[in-house]
Amino acid sequence: MPDIDDFSPDDDFPLASAFEHAPLRLTVDLGAMADNWRDMAKRSGKARAAAVVKADAYGLGIEDAGQTFYRAGARDFFVATVAEGVTLRPYAPQARIFVLSGVWPGQEADILGSDLVPVLASEEQLSHWTAVAAQAGDHPCALQVDTGFNRLGLTAEDALSLAGDPCRPASFSPVLVLSHLACGDTPSSTMNTVQRESFQQVAAAYEGIDSSLSASAGIFLGPDYHFDLTRPGIALYGGEAVNGMANPMRPVATAEARIVMIREAGEGQTVSYGGTYRLQRASRLAIAAVGYADGYQRSLSGSGIPLREMGYGGAYGFVNGYQVPVAGRVTMDMTIFDVTDVPANAVRAGDYIELFGPNVPLDEVARAAGTIGYEILTSTGLRYERLALEAE
Numbered sequence: 433m434p435d436i437d438d439f440s441p442d443d444d445f446p447l448a449s450a451f452e453h454a455p456l457r458l459t460v461d462l463g464a465m466a467d468n469w470r471d472m473a474k475r476s477g478k479a480r481a482a483a484v485v486k487a488d489a490y491g492l493g494i495e496d497a498g499q500t501f502y503r504a505g506a507r508d509f510f511v512a513t514v515a516e517g518v519t520l521r522p523y524a525p526q527a528r529i530f531v532l533s534g535v536w537p538g539q540e541a542d543i544l545g546s547d548l549v550p551v552l553a554s555e556e557q558l559s560h561w562t563a564v565a566a567q568a569g570d571h572p573c574a575l576q577v578d579t580g581f582n583r584l585g586l587t588a589e590d591a592l593s594l595a596g597d598p599c600r601p602a603s604f605s606p607v608l609v610l611s612h613l614a615c616g617d618t619p620s621s622t623m624n625t626v627q628r629e630s631f632q633q634v635a636a637a638y639e640g641i642d643s644s645l646s647a648s649a650g651i652f653l654g655p656d657y658h659f660d661l662t663r664p665g666i667a668l669y670g671g672e673a674v675n676g677m678a679n680p681m682r683p684v685a686t687a688e689a690r691i692v693m694i695r696e697a698g699e700g701q702t703v704s705y706g707g708t709y710r711l712q713r714a715s716r717l718a719i720a721a722v723g724y725a726d727g728y729q730r731s732l733s734g735s736g737i738p739l740r741e742m743g744y745g746g747a748y749g750f751v752n753g754y755q756v757p758v759a760g761r762v763t764m765d766m767t768i769f770d771v772t773d774v775p776a777n778a779v780r781a782g783d784y785i786e787l788f789g790p791n792v793p794l795d796e797v798a799r800a801a802g803t804i805g806y807e808i809l810t811s812t813g814l815r816y817e818r819l820a821l822e823a824e
């Protein structure tokens with residue numbers, strides 16, 4: 433028996449093993465991420481491809497992602513907030529970093545200090561920023577134009593009159609004009625054509641500065657949608673960008689939960705809260721250390737009640753070569769998987785169940801939850817031990 437005094441976490445349990453034993457772990461394949469960026473850059477044709485790394489790079493880690501895209505050649509980045517831009521800067525030293533939500537009074541020092549480019553989205557932001565820029569000396573900004581989304585941006589009319597306004601403030605020096613598609617994931621939508629035509633007029637009025645319309649989905653709509661700069665996000669992380677199209681991207685993230693215990697339960701018994709899942713036979717159940725607090729949403733529950741047409745009423749995991757359905761309701765910290773069809777010697781306590789990854793497509797999990805891959809990725813939460821596999 434080792435003496436308790438010998439217990440030295442740093443020596444006996446080096447950091448690397450934290451991942452090997454973590455109850456919940458997330459592997460991020462940076463090589464696949466870099467490949468996905470190169471793929472998006474290629475599909476963007478004559479346009480340059482930026483990298484969208486907002487929300488901690490869709491939950492996968494903005495430092496690793498930023499560095500990976502930078503090394504792959506990205507020189508334009510988009511973040512949502514000033515704080516994200518400040519975090520990213522050291523990993524993308526020579527890049528332009530655009531802040532999609534613009535700038536609030538009080539954030540000027542961070543914008544200037546980290547050399548971020550605010551994306552101005554409203555008349556208020558415009559007048560605030562031009563006053564700041566007048567004081568600070570020349571500092572670039574970007575202009576967001578709303579062409580039908582009704583989220584951020586000046587209306588196309590206002591953007592056009594601003595372009596031609598001889599009295600506009602001299603400190604307004606846009607380097608990019610951008611808009612965002614509402615239905616880019618639905619190629620047949622007439623919205624796409626309407627927005628593109630509206631944006632084309634705006635881009636023409638701002639001739640000489642870069643224009644940008646398309647996120648991941650828009651890139652697949654073809655060259656008419658590419659303009660000067662594309663803004664892929666979800667596709668870089670392996671997610672599905674276009675509805676009903678086979679996803680050509682490489683999977684990037686693998687989420688796994690450890691099986692805490694395996695239990696036997698009899699025919700006719702029920703599983704988890706509400707007793708919604710009734711066993712039709714004597715069963716073996718694997719209790720895994722993941723729950724809705726980890727973004728494994730309660731709507732993934734195997735309730736037997738379809739939540740929407742596409743779902744069959746629950747997600748499934750993958751363990752040692754077998755698909756295993758979620759049994760009953762997902763709870764805060766635990767999820768129960770039915771492993772009855774897995775041979776007893778092929779699954780044990782301590783094994784890991786893949787929640788999404790190469791064997792369980794992210795977007796299939798999303799569909800089972802009635803949501804999209806974006807939400808599954810960005811809600812993985814704080815309890816995952818993360819391992820980044822380096823790009824070659």
Ligand SMILES: *Cc1c(COP(=O)(O)O)cnc(C)c1O
Pocket residue numbers: 484486532612646647648649663664665666667
């Ligand atoms: C999030 C976002 C993107 C990236 O979108 P994806 O669908 O993830 O590719 C691009 N542009 C804007 C304005 C965004 O908000």
